[in-house]
Amino acid sequence: MSFFVYNRLLSRLKALSRAAVAFSGGTDSAFLxxxxxxxxGAENVLALTADSAFFPREEAEGARALAANLGIRQVFVSADPLSDPLIRQNPPDRCYHCKKRLLSVLKQRAQAEGFPCLLDGSNADDAGDYRPGAKAVRELQILSPLQEAGLKKDEIRALSKEYGLATWEKPASACLASRIPYGEPLTIEALRRVEQAEAFLRSLGFSQLRVRAHQNLARIEVPFEELQGLMEACRTNGIVPMLRSLGFTYITADLSGYRMGSMNEILRENRDNPRLENIR
Known part of the structure; x- marks a missing residue:
């Protein structure tokens, strides 16, 4: 079934003359x-990567290496979401405003480079979460070939493995702003300390993780089966002193374990609560 859907994807792509890809280096955009x-053909494809405070440096370097390995020209495009006061306020629809700003910049650069269309890596599973950024994709007429072909995340991983892409087992990622609760202002300092905290935990062997920053409290998410390992690492690897050196006073482990979009849970669970009308 996956190869049938992949052929459908190729047919859709072949209908384009040239295409730029909004490329983060994650599993979806890498496969796209x-x-x-x-x-x-490589000469008719351009990888466009947003250079933003929301994008971890490690991810940027990984994207650079992958584009080079595929033989595709890559352009890093400067973007500064924090220059927008509304994005800094971090409302629940922040992703819409941020994505519209970033994709607008990438689309303009694609057209300036002679590429008439911009593609993004949204897949068929992405409709299941709270994703206000999808509205920006539609408004800007960005194409989402993986989603249009009906490719799901597990199929993308399976095909990536089949074709030898190292990203087939890459953990899911998201912009650093997703670690900050809605309503808490976004600052470069807050984003950087989350980035440094997560880089430290990855250096200890935790790959799928999040450090959610609730002001001076760090809420660490790792898969449930790795919670015991996290506790052991706290005892032997100095996690608490390290995160305190970054400015966190309290360091906690989320006993529910890692799950994508945990900052959206209050929105999903309280859709009909009038007291939360101001965060919809």
Whole structure:
């Protein structure tokens, strides 16, 4: 079934003359970049990566290496979401405003480079979470070939493995702003300390993780089965002193374990609560 859907994806891509890909280096955008190269040829594909405070440096370097390995020209495009006062306020629809700003910049650069369309890596599973950024994709007429072809995340991982892409087992990622609760102002300092905290935990062997920053409290999410390992690492690897050196006073482990979009749980669980009308 996956190969049938992949062929459908290639057919859609072949209908384009040239295409730029909004490329973060994650599993979805990496597979899309690979498929676009297969369908159009490397000379007709451009990888565009937003250079933003919301994008971890490690992710940027990984994206650079992957584009080079695929033989596709990559352009880093400067973007500064924090220059927008509304984005800094971090409302529940922050992702919409941020994504519209970033994709607008990328689309303008794509057209300036002679690429008439911009593709993004949204997949068929992305409709299940609270994703206000999807509205920006529609408004800007960004194409989402993976979603249009009906490719789900597990299929993308399976196909990526089949075609030798190292990103097939890469943990899900998200912009650093997703670690800050809605309504808490976004600052470069808050984003950087989350980035440094997560980089430290990854250096200890935790790959799928989040450090959610509730002001001076760090809420660490790792898969439930790794919670015991996290407790052991706290005892032997100095996690608490390290995170305190970054400015966190309290360091906690979320006993529910890692789950994508945990900052959206209050929105999903209180849709009909009039007291939360101001955060919809």
């Amino acid at each position: 970049l690979f498929a676009a190269r297969e369908a159009l």
